[in-house]
Amino acid sequence: AFLLLVVLQLAGATSAAALPVAINTWAFRKAAETAWRVLQLGGSELDAVERGCGQCEIDQCDGSVGYGGSPDESGETTLDAMIMDGNTMDVGAVADLRHIKNAIGVARKVMEYTKHTLLVGESASLFAVRMGFPYEDLTTQKSLSVYSKWLNQSCQPNYWKNVVPDSSKSCGPYKRPEKVTCKEEQTISQRSVHNHDTIGMIVIGESGTVASGTSTNGAAHKIPGRVGDSPIAGAGSYADSTAGGAAATGDGDIMMRFLPSFQAVEYMRMGTDPTVACQKVISRIQKYAPKFFGAVICANTTGSYGAACNKIPEFTQFHFMVSSPSLNQPTEQVVDCI
Numbered sequence: 001a002f003l004l005l006v007v008l009q010l011a012g013a014t015s016a017a018a019l020p021v022a023i024n025t026w027a028f029r030k031a032a033e034t035a036w037r038v039l040q041l042g043g044s045e046l047d048a049v050e051r052g053c054g055q056c057e058i059d060q061c062d063g064s065v066g067y068g069g070s071p072d073e074s075g076e077t078t079l080d081a082m083i084m085d086g087n088t089m090d091v092g093a094v095a096d097l098r099h100i101k102n103a104i105g106v107a108r109k110v111m112e113y114t115k116h117t118l119l120v121g122e123s124a125s126l127f128a129v130r131m132g133f134p135y136e137d138l139t140t141q142k143s144l145s146v147y148s149k150w151l152n153q154s155c156q157p158n159y160w161k162n163v164v165p166d167s168s169k170s171c172g173p174y175k176r177p178e179k180v181t182c183k184e185e186q187t188i189s190q191r192s193v194h195n196h197d198t199i200g201m202i203v204i205g206e207s208g209t210v211a212s213g214t215s216t217n218g219a220a221h222k223i224p225g226r227v228g229d230s231p232i233a234g235a236g237s238y239a240d241s242t243a244g245g246a247a248a249t250g251d252g253d254i255m256m257r258f259l260p261s262f263q264a265v266e267y268m269r270m271g272t273d274p275t276v277a278c279q280k281v282i283s284r285i286q287k288y289a290p291k292f293f294g295a296v297i298c299a300n301t302t303g304s305y306g307a308a309c310n311k312i313p314e315f316t317q318f319h320f321m322v323s324s325p326s327l328n329q330p331t332e333q334v335v336d337c338i
Contacts (some may be wrong), residue, residue, distance in 0.1 A: 015324035019208065022323040022330075024047060025295065026062065031055040031199055032321035032330035039323075045203040045211035046108070047223040049083055053104040053215040056199040064197040067101050068140030070217040072224045073172075075147040077138040077217050079103035080231040082118075083111060086210030086239030093231040093238040099135045100128040106213045107231070107329025131274040138228060143235040150221055159223050159253075165312070198230050200237050200247025208301040212245040212261075213284060219252070228252025234262030244271035244301055246278070250310075258285050264298045274298035276305025279338055282308045295320075295337075311337035 022035045035052025043051070057066035057079075064070060071077055072100055081103035082093035091109025096117060097103050106128040110119050119127055129135050150156070151171065160167035163174035198216040204209075214236040220226050229252035230236035237247035238261035246264035248255050259282040267277035278298040295309035295318040309318035316337050323330040 001232065016171050018325040020045075020203070020205045020324070021299055021303045021305060022052065022201065022203045022321075023299050023305050024052060024321045025199055025247060025297055027319040027321060027332045028056055028059075028061045028199055029321060029330060029332070030059055031061065032199070032323055034204060035201060036323040036330050039203065041203070045205045045209050046083060046085055048203040049211045049213040050104055050108050052201050052203070053081065053083075053199050053213050054102055057102055057104065059213055061199055062197075063099065063142070064158045064217060065199050065215050066103075067136075067138035068089040068143045069146075070197075070220040070222070071143045071150075072218075072222045072226070074224050075139070075144065075157070076224070078224075079138070079215070079217050079235075080213040081107045081213070082231040082233060082236055083107045083213040084211065084233060084237060085111070086212070086241035086245060089240070091233045093166050093233065094124045095231045096225060097128070098122055099138060100133050100317040101136060101138065102133060104213055106131065106133060107213070113207055117233070120227070120280040121225075126184070129220055135157060138200050142172070146220065155221070157225070159219070160204040172255055182270045192321050197252070198236070198249040200229075200230075200249050202239065202245035202247055202297060202305075203298045204245065204299055204301060204303060208241060210241045210243075210245040210299075210301065212239035212247055215245060216252075224252075227255030232256055234259040235289050237263065239261045239263050240269070241301065244274065244299055246296060246298045248280075248296045251289075253300045254289045255268075255294050256287060260285065260294075260296050265298055268298060269301045273303050273306065274300050277336075278306050278308035281309050282338060284291045286310055306332070307335045309335065309337040 034055040035048040038048040060066045079097040090244040092107040109131040130160040155171035216230040235256040239245040264277045299305040
């Protein structure tokens with residue numbers, strides 16, 4: 001009997017981590033610290049997610065969140081974001097948002113002041129202005145120089161295929177060829193792995209309430225109008241206070257087709273360990289896109305958490321941040337890709 005007790009204690013130690021817990025993609029420490037501080041000061045889980053992701057919008061985390069990064073094919077920076085309440089399953093999201101810096105702030109207003117889930121484009125900007133957000137230019141010297149350098153490199157890389165002129169050799173405007181000869185080339189994720197591309201965050205409060213959110217400026221040199229996985233509920237992130245939360249980062253064009261965040265939460269609902277839940281959604285995408293760039297973070301309502309990523313030559317480990325009572329401060333963690 002004594003032996004059994006020890007085994008149970010060991011098993012329990014790994015799964016029953018302490019709450020609250022906040023976890024976010026990449027080593028975005030300031031974002032983690034901001035979210036954790038909001039919780040410590042009595043803010044809600046949604047407040048923590050909004051302020052944490054909002055910190056990355058201000059800091060322009062890795063140039064892939066917020067203004068002044070990832071210019072599209074016309075040189076403009078546009079933003080995608082979402083926030084989700086795991087108690088009510090309400091979602092607010094914005095996509096292709098122009099001229100407004102605080103994308104996740106606008107997403108929160110969509111959730112609180114409308115019966116809608118997702119607003120897009122210039123109309124979303126008008127809504128944001130009505131909600132009191134300043135209308136400002138998201139272009140910076142840095143994003144302009146990224147754009148002009150790209151033009152000088154014959155617009156490489158880009159996201160076109162099966163068009164004329166040959167998109168691998170020259171700039172557009174592209175159009176479809178007279179005769180269609182669809183040769184689907186399997187290119188490795190064009191996006192450089194340094195273009196980390198999204199902050200995703202999960203916050204689980206002391207009572208087990210789950211909130212999640214994302215913010216990104218999308219893929220550099222994207223075709224204008226492109227929306228990735230980030231603002232799509234179940235793809236970019238998902239929160240359900242009866243099970244847990246998940247968030248994804250990486251090549252959104254591929255990942256969004258698999259709703260990885262939704263799937264991971266469903267695995268956790270069935271009792272799957274968060275790390276295993278993350279691994280299962282990554283390996284599911286691998287079958288169709290073995291060379292995709294991406295990672296997922298997962299946390300369940302007991303405070304257990306995990307992450308997984310797809311191993312490609314330039315991406316073998318994934319760094320993420322965790323804050324919990326058992327850690328003295330927001331702490332960077334690393335997982336080996338599978």
